[in-house]
Amino acid sequence: xxxxxxxxxxxxxxxxxxxxxxxxxxxxxxxxxxxxxxxxxxxxxxxxxxxxxxxxxxxxxxxxxxxxxxxxxxxxxxxxxxxxxxxx
Amino acid sequence: xxxxxxxxxxxxxxxxxxxxxxxxxxxxxxxxxxxxxxxxxxxxxxxxxxxxxxxxxxxxxxxxxxxxxxxxxxxxxxxxxxxxxxxxxxxxxxxxxxxxxxxxxxxxx
Numbered sequence: 462x463x464x465x466x467x468x469x470x471x472x473x474x475x476x477x478x479x480x481x482x483x484x485x486x487x488x489x490x491x492x493x494x495x496x497x498x499x500x501x502x503x504x505x506x507x508x509x510x511x512x513x514x515x516x517x518x519x520x521x522x523x524x525x526x527x528x529x530x531x532x533x534x535x536x537x538x539x540x541x542x543x544x545x546x547x548x549x
Numbered sequence: 550x551x552x553x554x555x556x557x558x559x560x561x562x563x564x565x566x567x568x569x570x571x572x573x574x575x576x577x578x579x580x581x582x583x584x585x586x587x588x589x590x591x592x593x594x595x596x597x598x599x600x601x602x603x604x605x606x607x608x609x610x611x612x613x614x615x616x617x618x619x620x621x622x623x624x625x626x627x628x629x630x631x632x633x634x635x636x637x638x639x640x641x642x643x644x645x646x647x648x649x650x651x652x653x654x655x656x657x658x
Contacts, residue, residue: 463603466555470596473562477569484572484581492578492635496585499627500569503589506616507565510600513609514558522612529619533627540627543634 463514470511474504495539502532550602557599564592578635586628593620 481500484493509525571584597613604610 462551462555466558466599466603469559470562473566477565480566480569480573490578490635490638492631492638493581495631495634496572496578496581499582499585499589499624499631500565500572503565503568503585503593506593506620507562507596510596510613510616514600514603519608519612522609522616525616526612526619529616529623533623536627537630540630540634543638544630 467511467514470507470514474507474511477507478504491539491543495536495543498536498539502528502536505532550605554599554602557595557602559599561592561595561599564588564595568592578638579632582628582631582635586624586631590620590624593617 477500481497481504484500485497488494506525506528509521509528513519513521513525565588568584568588571588572581575581575584594617597617601610601613
């Protein structure tokens with residue numbers, strides 16, 4: 462039961478990453494690519510929690526804490542660049 | 550309890566796929582941003598609560614609560630700036646360019 466749930470969690474994160482990669486490649490604008498970056502962050506945190514559940518170790522949760530803390534910086538930086546009208 | 554935890558984790562995984570699907574299917578950057586940030590946050594919250602119920606351990610619970618707290622504190626900020634950038638980038642092609650909610654940045658262009 463638990464193993465199936467973890468498997469589905471990892472599969473869901475992989476599918477979400479694939480779909481976000483499609484949007485990242487297609488664009489067409491920079492704002493669309495930043496949205497794909499947000500999905501990457503969510504999938505990475507979900508994969509960290511999945512790894513932690515699968516192995517029973519909390520170290521992967523610490524990785525997820527770090528990701529949750531700094532993951533939005535890339536989004537904010539890129540969004541500010543687009544907002545300021547920089548040459549992107 | 551294990552069943553409830555498994556259901557929560559699987560629901561979170563499905564919602565994450567749904568968020569990514571919305572990012573691919575929806576027509577413009579502003580609506581894509583809604584799909585990514587709102588559904589993505591809810592998906593991670595469900596996964597965190599499911600993992601809390603699965604582990605039932607103090608060390609896991611506060612770490613997962615910390616992850617959830619950081620996400621709830623930072624993702625709205627990113628989402629807001631992303632929405633601003635999406636509207637600004639759409640520029641004169643969109644009616645949203647003159648929307649009062651965006652305003653003019655005195656330090657911007």
